[in-house]
Amino acid sequence: MNKSPWKTVRLEKVAEIQTGISKSASRKLTDPIEVPYLRVANVQDGHLDLSVIKHISIERKNLERYTLKTGDVLLTEGGDFDKLGRGTVWNNEIESCVHQNHVFSVRTDASVLLPEFLSILTASSYGKRYFISCSKQSTNLASINSTQLKQFPVLLPSLDVQKSIVSASKLWDNAIERTEALIAAKEKQFEWLTSNLINRDGHKRTSASGLMTEVSKRNKNSTIERVLSVTNHSGFVLPEEQFERRVASANVSNYKVVEQGQYAYNPSRINVGSIARLDDWENGILSPMYVVFKLDTKKVCSDYFLHWLNSSEARQRIKNSAQGSVRETVSFKDLGAIDIPLPAMDVQKDVTYKLNLAQKEISLLKKTLEQYRSQKRGLMQKLLTGEWQVSSSQPVAENMYQEASA
Incomplete structure (x- = not known):
């Protein structure tokens, strides 16, 4: 694993590793004190998200032991692979702050190992490979325990x-x-x-219905194989890129065809922004649940319509249309009832x-x-x-x- 010219030492030889406090520790206290409580959600790769800080009651006598100090390297235990070994350096952003048991704090011997260097090392591909190899040995598929962390081979x-x-x-x-x-x-x-x-x-405002025509062309004889879906963050995507596998029925002859320049949306997800124009492919097919439509480009510029569609006003009006439905769906007729500045x-x-x-x-x-x-x-x-x-x-x-x- 080590291709570096530097020697390696086990982390426990150059640092103290502290596990955090579990919620159960706040029960039946004799001398409680309430303090800020750092959780996995607060520890991101390379930075802290302190927008939401919880508090916990602990025994006063344990405060010194668990309080984070400037220079402590924070590392998350895992749970999901994106949370495995996530970490940063604590700079005393909040006084008298402790951390939960799913976050490790590592206090280095600064005379031989800088905390910032350790944080860089654990965040690198070198560190991530080690954490993943540990997680494969664990009962939890994406976690690292204190024993494994102590064995982390630090490049020094x-x-x-x-x-x-x-x-x-x-x-x-x-x-x-x-x-x-x-x-x-x-x-x-x-x-x-x-x-x-x-x-x-x-x-001047006009109803969107006068600008749009629904398209219901089907994939007869399954001539088109490119299955697509629509997300609220990336527009049209290949399902295998989103789900790491092809998500489609064995028979796609009833799937709807969408062509470049046309729009499509899932009536049950348009309220969260899952509507887009097909730009990156010549064509594709969508599950029959989707609504596909084209614009009358003599009346409306497609780019103009797309910008309106992505505006906060349009998103809110679409969301309002969904709220009137039992299943919070927006039909093509519902979408057409929304007026657009034209x-x-x-x-x-x-x-x-x-x-x-x-x-x-x-x-x-x-x-x-x-x-x-x-x-x-x-x-x-x-x-x-x-x-x-x-x-x-x-x-x-x-x-x-x-x-x-x-």
Whole structure:
């Protein structure tokens, strides 16, 4: 497993590992004290989500033992594979905070092992491989216990090398955080722009029914094999990409055909945003439960309609339509009853141009974000295997950042 030139030591040799407090510990207390309680949901990969903090009562005499201290490395036990070995470094964000029994705290001997370096190591492919190998040996398919964590083989370069790797990682983290913040700001701006351009006062409104025609073409003789589904986060997707397997009946001759440029939705999931236009494939087939429709492009620009469909106003009106149904479904007739702001075609095209431009900027930023994340993963892999050597601190890290991001 270790391709690094550095020696490895068991984690228990260079750190103390503390398990957390179970909820049952809050029963029958003689001298209770209520304190903040860190849970698995709070510990993400590389950061903390402190939006919701629970509290727990513990024995006052145990407070010192379980209270998190600055520099403690937090690692999640598991439960699901996405929660396995998730972690970050605690910086005393909340005073007198303890942690639950499904979160480990690791207190390193900082004279030989920096907590930030350990956090990078456990989050790397090297660390993830170890946790997955441990989980396969467990009765729970996605968990690691304290004994296995104690045996974690820590790569142990000199403190100078650790500092340099931590410094390089922080440069990428800063770039990633800035880009994430910029994307969030641009998306908020885009939502305002959509509302301002489409839903502005003075635009004539018309029922969507006059713009749409339902399509019920069937896959006779099963000539089309590409089965699709519609999600609220990625639009049209191949089910095998979402569920890791093909999800369809053996006989797909009754499936509905959807062609490029047409729209489709599941009447039972449109209220959560599962409606989209087919852009990435020439055609596909959908379960018979789906509604497929096309637009009259002489009356409405398809991009304009798509932007309206994704607007907060349209989402809310669709949700309201579903609430009137026993099963919270939206039929094609229900969707057609919603009115849409519809200015002249030249205005629609002008609005579309501006919104497409803003959307493209967000798309480019998201690609940049993925490149930063990929570059960081690649960099950490090379540094932790020793393929790229570092000797001392900041200037080296800065040079590597400039070369990789150029």
